[in-house]
Amino acid sequence: MSSPQSSPRSKTRPVLIVAGVALAAAVLGLASYQATKPAAPSAAGSSSVAEVSADPAVGAYPELEAYARRDASDALALGRADAPVVLIEYADFKCGYCGKFARETEPELVRKYVEDGTLRIEWRNFPIFGEESEAVARASWAAGRQGRFWEFHRAAYAEGAKEKGFGKERLAALAREAGVPDLGRFAKDGDSAEARAAVKKDQDQGYALGATSTPSFLVNGRPIAGAQPLETFTEAIEAAAEAAGKKAGATP
Structure with a gap:
């Protein structure tokens, strides 16, 4: 899990606490602690798996579940808008642990x-490492305008990609690799006020939830911090799917 080491923005930006979500900052703070604290040794050695209970009633917050947009036209999402489970990821393209999760x-x-229609993944740009993080976040949004966000995401998170930086020429190269058809439009969109507003909207949501590092996740309102092992996510997703199924069955 990555966090900014000396970002003035992260030190000065006030955490936004909205009505009904005042608990979220503490929740994500606890999740961050559970994800990074020394693990108790086991017969197989130490485990870095976050403490995610199989009980779907534990650790899930309806206020946070409401942060799923479920917009069928969202280019920065994968899966059915009506999927029973939504995983929201707050991430930075310069974050090594985000790349590990992506790869x-x-x-x-997926x-x-x-x-199979169980899960929807919604991406939120959460740049915390300065100007290049902001630039590549806007570029990813611009790629999404031409239907190539996930291809750009894959290229930007490829092994060794972040070490090459995210200057203008590099962003154009990533767009070409992602198959973005109109590179002129891509450059213009990435530098637009609309791109800046879209990134800020995601960023503000992450800060409002108390996220201070990347990657941070919500699975149907259940916080998970860090690039946890696959089993942490499968357990959370399956518990959420089971809870959603019971809820749907109970609805008249």
Whole structure:
């Protein structure tokens, strides 16, 4: 899990606490602690798995579940808008742990849960590492305007990609790799007021929830902090799917 080491923005920006979500900052703070505290040794050695209970009633907050947008036209989302489970990811393209999740865990979640309609993944740009983070966040949004967000996401999180930086020429190269058809429009969109507003909207939501590091996740309102092992996410998703099924069955 990554956090800014000396970002003035992260030190001075007030945390936004909205009505009904005042508990969220403490929740995500606890999740961050559980994700990073020394693990108790086991027979197989130490485990870094977050403490995610299989009981769907534990650790899930309806106020946070409401942060899922479920917008069928959202280019920064994968899966059915009416999927029973929504995983929201707050991430930075300069975050190494976000890249680890993108390369190792997310493809498995897509294969196992998105493809069968159980899961929807909604991306939130949460740049916390300065100007390049902001620039690549806007560029990802611009790629999404031409239907290539996830291809850009894959290219930007490829092994060794972040070490090359995210200057203008590099962003254009990533767009070409992602198959963005109109590079002129891509550059213009990425530098637009609309792009800045879209990134700020995601960023403000992350700060409002108390997120201070990346990646941070919500699974149907259940916070998970850090690039946890696959089993942490599968357990949370399956518990959430079970709870959603029971809720749907109880609805007249």
